[in-house]
Amino acid sequence: MSASDQIDLPKGMAGGASTRRILFNHLAILVCWVGLWEIGSRAGVIDPLFFPRPSDILVGFWRLYITQGNIWFHLGLTMAEVVAGFVAGSALGIGLAFVVGLSDTVRRFLKPYVVVIEATPRIAIGPIVIAAFGFGWTSKIVIVMLVCFFAPFVNTLNGIINVDRDQLDMFRSMRATRVQTFRKLILPEATPEIMAGLRLAMASALGGALVAEFIASNNGVGKLISTYTGNLNMASAFVCVLTLSAVGFFILRGMEWIDRWLVFWTDRERTEAVGRKRAQRWQKGGKL
């Protein structure tokens, strides 16, 4: 199954006859595409040195995942870097944004630094970080952290600052405490923006880890790709890249799913479903 036919499908059509036909069309096109590639390669039109044959890539999958099984270790390591760096970086970004966003003084003081950091390509700091933290996975986590810090920081800050003035007045007129205003108004109001920031961060986290591994590393999928490419073992390099495509796809879909679940009120269908659920809970006298 390819990625696009999942994304383009209108909701509520899943499982219908037309869905199956679209799926079939996509599969058919894919098969033709791969077949042409294979034939082109065997006929000498495509250079198999740089663009390995689909059949070779399939064999590569078998080798890397089953007979050698070496990709598991490297994939696990890269994913650990991504997850650790993402969690640490975005937590830091969101946390700092709350500190900055809730205090005008801190915000004015920090603004010039934010502007400078925003203009600096984060990956440029990569070699410096590696010099400081070594070739191991600590430096990779730090680089992913740097890559993941900024989008959640900026978005969270925006979300907090853009809370409607009348709504703040409304809370004030009801004598809400600062904690109540934060928990019941500012935090939920900022959640869609925060989630958008997290999605951006997640999208760049994998890339950040790979670049870090390209720069200097002994392990990880990035290292695997550069090694295979150096040895002109293109089929294996392609296996790594396709693996990363799949991983990236599931990560992004996962983030989308969390977003839709958390920020239900921006989605019509989800809003209706949550409304029904809340009505049931109310009837049972449950907590709101």
Place this chain on the structure above:
Amino acid sequence: MATDGFAVPQEKHMPPKTAQISATDSPAVIAARRVRKTFGDGRVLALEDASFDIRPGEFITMVGPSGCGKSTLLRIVAGLIDHSGGDMTVHGSAVTGPRNDVAMMFQKPTLLAWRTAVENVLLPTELAGAVTKADREKALSLLELVGLKDFAFSFPSQLSGGMQQRVALARLLQTGADILLLDEPFGALDEFTREHLNVELMRIVAEVNATAMFVTHNIGEAIFLADRVFVMTPRPGRLARIIDVPFARPRKPELQLTPEFNALVAEARAVLGGLE
């Protein structure tokens, strides 16, 4: 205590009626003495000395063009902004900040998008403490009062602009405050919806025995709703005239076609005359 579940003027935070009268020797629920407001270190006068008394259950409207200080005055009564001079008292005690016996409604519905209508109505109760079963029933009955019985579990995004303001009105009443401040509450709605909601509002405010201050820039609306109209003029913001509106309640929209009504409109217009 009120018996019908939502008319709750005598709550714990309010002094008993008798004590209030003896303390201030005036039956006014809202009393202003030379209340003024300046901005920018006193350079800009937003509201010139305003003095008035508002009696319990009165419906006051404030009308005037932008910059006449009507919203400023309302926010001073709400305790959302400080006044720069004079005395502002509510129920005999000086206004020093937001208080339990005063509640405010804004031009925007200011509903929380992630809460159903009834959860929005319950917000003030939640902010004040634990939500009881009685609070929940009160919230539902208030939604019924504003005509949204079947929409208790709809989210704001599923409601029209007029319905959203009805939810905001129910939330306003859920506070239990007996002084309701309304800052152009239906100003963003279309003419028909607005007129309909105005009639509803009059009915509801009378039903819960509340005192209301209602800001508008529409002269006809101001007179139609009010027991007394505060006509305000800008630069500097000034309470220029208080017009008594003698028409009996309940009022019907046709009232606006009578010569008596139009005489009052003309009177207000004369005060505001020559203004852009």
